[in-house]
Amino acid sequence: MYSLYTDAATQPQTGLSAGGILIVHDHQQTQQKVALAATDNHTAEFEVATLAFQRLRTHLGDAVATASVLFHTDSQIVSQSLAKRYAKHYQVELDRLLAAQASFQLVLTEWVPEKQNRGAHTLANQALHAREEVK
Structure with a gap:
């Protein structure tokens, strides 16, 4: 079983985003x-979660078909949308x-408090600060 944690950070003033x-x-x-x-x-x-699964799939290669993932997110909208398979304003992203x-083979989603x-939160903030320094 793989445990996968993701988080995103966005700076509203600049519109820059990064993920962990x-x-x-x-x-x-x-x-x-x-x-x-x-x-x-x-x-x-949604974007960082999608990238995480794409990267894990690439890393696993053919073994992906037998892999199970426990996906942890602190985003209620991502967690709830996955459970319902519906997102009013984010259906394309979902x-x-x-x-x-x-x-x-199996993906279980678990909402977790921040x-x-x-770990993912810190990585996302580090990536966002690095993007802001480059700008």
Whole structure:
């Protein structure tokens, strides 16, 4: 079982967004910081989750068909949308995320409070600060 944690950070004044991805498997952690195209936080949360599943799928190759993932997010809109398979204002983003999850044997989504998502949260903020320094 893979544990996957994601979080996004957005600076409303500049519209810059970045994300953090934390993958845990067999007591090993993989940390990734990513720049995102999204300009609002909700869209950024969907985007980083989609990227995380795409990257994990690429990493696993053919083994993806037998892989199970416990996906942790502190985004209520992402968690609730996945549970309902519907998002009033973010259906396109949700459909992309569902497509990215489709290759895996099993995906369980768990909403967690921000304090339990510190690893991904810290990575997202570090990536956002790096983007702001470059600008």
